[in-house]
Amino acid sequence: MWKVISFVQAFQKRLEREEKGFANSWKLILLRIKEITNIIFNQRFLFLIQIRKCKRKDHYFL
Numbered sequence: 001m002w003k004v005i006s007f008v009q010a011f012q013k014r015l016e017r018e019e020k021g022f023a024n025s026w027k028l029i030l031l032r033i034k035e036i037t038n039i040i041f042n043q044r045f046l047f048l049i050q051i052r053k054c055k056r057k058d059h060y061f062l
Contacts, residue, residue, distance in 0.1 A: 011035060 015032065 007039070011039075 015028075
């Protein structure tokens with residue numbers, strides 16, 4: 001959980017730096033959407049990998 005929080009904080013700092021460069025531009029909004037969707041996709045993907053590892057472990061224990 002702390003990894004997700006630190007990642008979000010780093011992402012917010014990056015956005016603040018980018019906002020100074022080009023405030024209220026469509027490019028920034030699109031970057032935000034892209035980053036957020038990447039975060040969601042990566043979390044779901046990691047979750048699926050963990051489930052597969054658990055299934056494999058159960059298989060080996062049997």
